Amino acid sequence: MDAQELADLLAEVRDGTLPADDALTRLRRLPYAEVAGxxxxxxxxxxxxxxxxxxxxxxxxxxxxxxxxxxxSGGSGPVLLTRAQPQQVTAALAACLGGAVHRPADRGSGRFGDGAQSAESLVTVVWRSADARSERVVVASAGTSDGPVACEAAAVLSAFGVSAHRVADIGLAGLHRFLAEVDTLADADAVIVVAGMEGALATAVAGVTAAPVIAVPTSVGYGAALEGVTALLAMHASCAAGISVVxxxxxxxxxMATMRVLDLAARCRREDV
Incomplete structure (x- = not known):
């Protein structure tokens, strides 16, 4: 239940179109319900x-x-099932098929965090996607092996109504590939940068755009990459000011960090009107 739903519920009780006992039944689900452990x-x-x-x-x-x-059933939306295995997707869809959208991960060699299953078989499933929004968000990835993490970010943004512009394979080992996308990065309202190895792409992106830059280190890389620790530390130590690192x-x-930034900006615009 969000603020608008709660306001609507109270208005229905005030207007007499919803019995108080029915409203109480719905409010009992706040703040939480115990289900399946x-x-x-x-x-x-x-x-x-x-x-x-x-x-x-x-x-x-x-x-x-x-x-x-x-x-x-509690009115939540969007509802996301993330990093789901095929059996989990099948069970969830059997119980709640209506309105579901599958968003499979891109093919890639990244471990995708848990290390237990290849990213290619993991998906994000979304129910009750939000209405489309106008903000321009770029999800930029350094290499194709970073694709699963970039795909997850784009899928989550899509659930909240943001159609991300994907820019792939612009790692700095081929600087010309990055330079070809500078205008795209500069025009963005926010940029998510996904990179493994040494994680240098985040610094380069933050140097060419005024937009908020959210950097995601990935577990892609050879031994010295330390399963993402090298990229994580490099992004934190970036000489480009203002990078946020997850x-x-x-x-x-x-x-989700990007959505908070976009929502705050949207609230400020509404208050200025």
Whole structure:
């Protein structure tokens, strides 16, 4: 339940179109409901502007299905099932098919965080996608092996109505490839930069755009890359001012950080009108 839904609920009670007992039944789901060993945070969108997501790894297919069903029945939207394995997707769709959109990860060799399953078989499933928004967000990745993390970020943005512009394979080892996209980066409202190895792409992007830059280190790289630690530290140590850095392989976190920036800007525009 978000702020608008709560306001509508109270208005219905005030107008007499919804019995108070029915409203109380719905409000009992706040702030959480216990389902399948999890406490579903129905109150999160009301507090933060965005609902919680369902993280697939470590959950059984039945848990995924029951949690998604509870979130949908409680009015949450968008509802995301992230990094889901085929069995989890099948179970969730069997329970909650209507309106679901599959967003498979790009092919790539990255470990995608948990290291337990290749990224190619993991997907993000979305129910109740938000209405389209006008902001221009670029998701730029250094190499094709960074694709799964970039795809996750783009899928999460899409769930919230932002159609990300993907720019792939512009790592600095081929500087001409990066320079060919400078105008695209400069025109963005926000840029998510996904890079492994030494993570240098984030510094280069932050040097050519005034937009907020959210950097995502990936676990792509040879031994000295230390499964993403080298890129993580390099991004934190960047000489380009103002870069924000999320955890290794955290495309979801980068997208949600971007949504907070975009939502704040949208609120400021509304208040200025």
């Amino acid at each position: 999890a406490r579903i945070d129905h109150h999160r969108a009301l507090r933060t502007g965005h609902p919680e997501a369902v993280y697939g790894p470590g959950k059984s297919p039945d848990q995924c299905a029951r949690i998604v069903a509870e979130m949908l 955890g290794i392989d955290n495309g979801f976190g980068a997208a």
